[in-house]
Amino acid sequence: MKTYALALDLKNDPVLIKEYEAYHKNIWPEIVASIKDSGIQHMKIYRTGNRLFMQMTVGEDFSFEKKAAADDSNPKVIEWEELMWKYQQALPGAAPGEKWILMEEIFSLEA
Template sequence: MSNTDSSKRYCKSLCLKNDDKLIEEYKKVHAAGAAWPEITQGMLDVGIIDMEIYIVKNQLFMIMDTVANFDHDKAMTELATKPRQSEWETYVSRFQNTSADASADEKWQLMERIYKLGL
């Protein structure tokens, strides 16, 4: 996590099942405009102002920018209660090396920053 005056940044990681067909389908589910609108709205509601997901092979890397006063644990607990969030987690679990009943916070592991240019 990094901090600026107006936002916080969190980086997370998750492994997909090592199956080329599933990986391609996961990319389609996350293409521009493909995510369910309730999921996007829920993220905005809890203070996530931007999110990007990158992939190499079956490894995902997420960059999540949030409001400055963002409380990660509180926000992830709240996000889990948002409309269709549980349904979404079950839906995407078929692509992921996690259990179908795991929450987003249990799936996406926070990463520790170990280097930053200029520090």
């Protein structure tokens, strides 16, 4: 298993942030299925202000490339991602159209 951390910003609008959180309390079943089918075993999203942090634990068969290819051919995932873009904004330095940015691990403590 491997763990990844990713970041993304929401538009800094309390109404939009509340709507975004409401969608994530009731995620479409097709989205949950696509996450699980890609090899993601655990996923959590945290928020502070308008900054989001996602933690994903994945199996050995997971790859971002395979996930992206599967998402690009799934109409419900495309619909979800287009809807979510209403609430999201790219981080500074992101490539055009790039949403979640992979974070670099700079510290780890094993107890």
